[in-house]
Amino acid sequence: MVKRIMVTLDDEQYEILKNLRGFGTKDAEKIRAIVISYLSEKSYLKKASK
Numbered sequence: 001m002v003k004r005i006m007v008t009l010d011d012e013q014y015e016i017l018k019n020l021r022g023f024g025t026k027d028a029e030k031i032r033a034i035v036i037s038y039l040s041e042k043s044y045l046k047k048a049s050k
Contacts, residue, residue, distance in 0.1 A: 007031055 009017065023033040039045050 017027060017030055020030055023030040036045075
């Protein structure tokens with residue numbers, strides 16, 4: 001099942017997102033990669049899989 005969410009960024013945040021390389025080509029791909037990276041770094045993904 002896929003869920004869609006709306007994310008609001010100010011102009012400065014969007015410029016940072018737009019200039020990121022290596023996280024995907026579309027804004028949604030970049031946001032998804034950032035969220036997954038954050039969750040992984042904080043070990044939430046390990047806890048959720050148990």
